[in-house]
Amino acid sequence: METLNWVIRNARILGVDGELFGDAWIKAGRWAAIGKVPDQAIGFEYDAKGAFLLPGLIDTHGHFRDMGFSAKGTFYTESRAAVAGGVTTVFDMPNTPPPTTTLERWEAKMHLVAPQSWANYALYFGATEDNLSEIHRLNSRRVPGVKVFLAASTGELLVTDEAYVRRLLRESSIRLVFHSEKEALIQAAQQQWANADWEQVPDLHTRCRPPEACIESTRWLLSESVHASVPIHLLHITTEGEIHLLRKRPSHVSAETCPVYLQWTAEDFRSYRHLLKCNPALKYPADREALWKGLLEGVLEVIGTDHAPHRWEEKQLSYNHAPSGVPAHGYLLPWLWTLGKARGLPLNFWVEKMVYAPVRLWNIQERGPIQEGNWADAVLFSVEDKTKVPEPQAPGHYSRVAWHPLAGSALEGKVQAVWVNGYLNFHEGRFYGSPSGQAVVFG
Ligand SMILES: [Zn+2]
Known part of the structure; x- marks a missing residue:
């Protein structure tokens, strides 16, 4: 999961001009193509299966x-x-x-x-x-x-x-x-x-x-x-x-x-x-x-x-x-x-x-919207699935304190994958790689 090149297929992409269905290419950590990906695009393939791809x-x-x-x-x-x-x-x-x-x-x-x-x-x-x-x-x-x-x-x-x-x-x-x-x-x-x-x-x-x-x-x-x-x-x-x-x-x-x-x-x-x-x-x-x-x-x-x-x-x-x-x-x-x-x-x-x-x-620089040139910070979100919030102190929490006021609820939708600067760091409930956050730059 450590590559910086990804070809994400079949996503409902929330782009700057609204929603479009198609593919997106992450090249060297940044968006290189949105909607349609060139044939010569190189990267790991990821099938979004119709889930939302949003910033x-x-x-x-x-x-x-x-x-x-x-x-x-x-x-x-x-x-x-x-x-x-x-x-x-x-x-x-x-x-x-x-x-x-x-x-x-x-x-x-x-x-x-x-x-x-x-x-x-x-x-x-x-x-x-x-x-x-x-x-x-x-x-x-x-x-x-x-x-x-x-x-x-x-x-x-x-x-x-x-x-x-x-x-x-x-x-x-x-x-x-x-x-x-x-x-x-x-x-x-x-x-x-x-x-x-x-x-x-x-x-x-x-x-x-x-x-x-x-x-x-x-x-x-x-x-x-x-x-x-x-x-x-x-x-x-x-x-x-x-x-x-x-x-x-x-x-x-x-x-x-x-x-x-x-x-x-x-x-x-x-x-x-x-x-x-x-x-x-x-x-x-x-x-x-x-x-x-x-x-x-x-x-x-x-x-x-x-x-x-x-x-x-x-x-x-x-x-x-x-x-x-x-x-x-x-x-x-x-x-x-x-x-x-x-x-x-x-x-x-x-x-x-x-x-x-x-x-x-x-005035955040080079981040945010899914558009060519920006760093690829993205979430794949399925509206078909649900997210169960564990009970307090039960396994499955990410925050150190291991409780959340929503404990026990089944929320609509599920975060399936998260890319940070082009790294696929989170996938199906598990973390991969190492922290890849960068300092934000303001204009
Ligand atoms: Zn505060």
């Missing part, structure tokens, strides 16, 4: 842990889980111990990740209240952005000084990506609910991190973004109020939501308990409907997974001690396809949200 998904928001968090996952284990679910490129967040807040740490993390990533990778940088001089040293062709945590979450990164955020917006030389929640409103809500018992108040996490915290923060950020010198991206949008605000945003602002908010609401804490505890918190059914509407309208351009694994034992702790974050990888494409199928959405809807939009917004 590998690009996850612009993940937490692949590693370093001080390696018990929760390493880049090796989590990038493997990503690939198994149809993802071939990942952007990793900086809230690892130690946080990625100096150029030296960013470079050290790139060295750590390079030999072990099954997916192509890019690493975000983390803002603190005193590292603007480091931000000025970053190379915008290598760094996807600077993450600003306006509210506390996993790790120690937090920027609450509004004057400093204004300065960042005006002076940053590189894209800013925001966790938008107002820390002061969260603190007030946490005090108000300090003595509440989770058993009596199942949506306690949503009450402690209420919709207003998101809406007020995003309202403020959007008004300040008018003065921004760089593109702004808002991560994990969760509320109906923010969708209303985003309809009137400046054109250099983009936004995402995550599968977890499209699937579940605060009503699901009753059965899932802290397994679904994440930040921002799950909101209410009207918010979920607004997110779907926002996706369809294009108000939310991107899906990020916010893959954030924590160990199974940690998630069984009491409300105050259970960490926030939910693993998303392992089954992503079947999950999205299943969610969308219930709403009559075609596979190309997810390709737009997780390939074309990220490529456009981040």
Whole structure:
């Protein structure tokens, strides 16, 4: 499986001009012909048997842990889980111990990740209240952005000084990506609910991190973004109020939501308990409907997974001690396809949200669409088969923590094969070769 030349026959190819049935040729790791392959094309033959051949998904928001968090996952284990679910490129967040807040740490993390990533990778940088001089040293062709945590979450990164955020917006030389929640409103809500018992108040996490915290923060950020010198991206949008605000945003602002908010609401804490505890918190059914509407309208351009694994034992702790974050990888494409199928959405809807939009917004070079010259990052997806998600701690999980909130479900569709830079790394549930991810280059 180690060859870089492949002739893929009989595929429903999702190309830039829509769907076409035919063959595709991968030559030296890149697309050399789409639809019809020249007679002299050399390569291993692969019969797709009518399955979809689509570009590998690009996850612009993940937490692949590693370093001080390696018990929760390493880049090796989590990038493997990503690939198994149809993802071939990942952007990793900086809230690892130690946080990625100096150029030296960013470079050290790139060295750590390079030999072990099954997916192509890019690493975000983390803002603190005193590292603007480091931000000025970053190379915008290598760094996807600077993450600003306006509210506390996993790790120690937090920027609450509004004057400093204004300065960042005006002076940053590189894209800013925001966790938008107002820390002061969260603190007030946490005090108000300090003595509440989770058993009596199942949506306690949503009450402690209420919709207003998101809406007020995003309202403020959007008004300040008018003065921004760089593109702004808002991560994990969760509320109906923010969708209303985003309809009137400046054109250099983009936004995402995550599968977890499209699937579940605060009503699901009753059965899932802290397994679904994440930040921002799950909101209410009207918010979920607004997110779907926002996706369809294009108000939310991107899906990020916010893959954030924590160990199974940690998630069984009491409300105050259970960490926030939910693993998303392992089954992503079947999950999205299943969610969308219930709403009559075609596979190309997810390709737009997780390939074309990220490529456009981040100006990703030589990757993404299945077109001649691009690196061959591709997924073969059968809509005839199903994907069974194993029970927690059972064999068959790819993520190190070995659990997923979808445990026990049979999802629609199955990832049959994944090529990364022309290497067939995943086939029929097994990995082949060695990690072949490359560092992403931005234009
Ligand atoms: Zn995140």
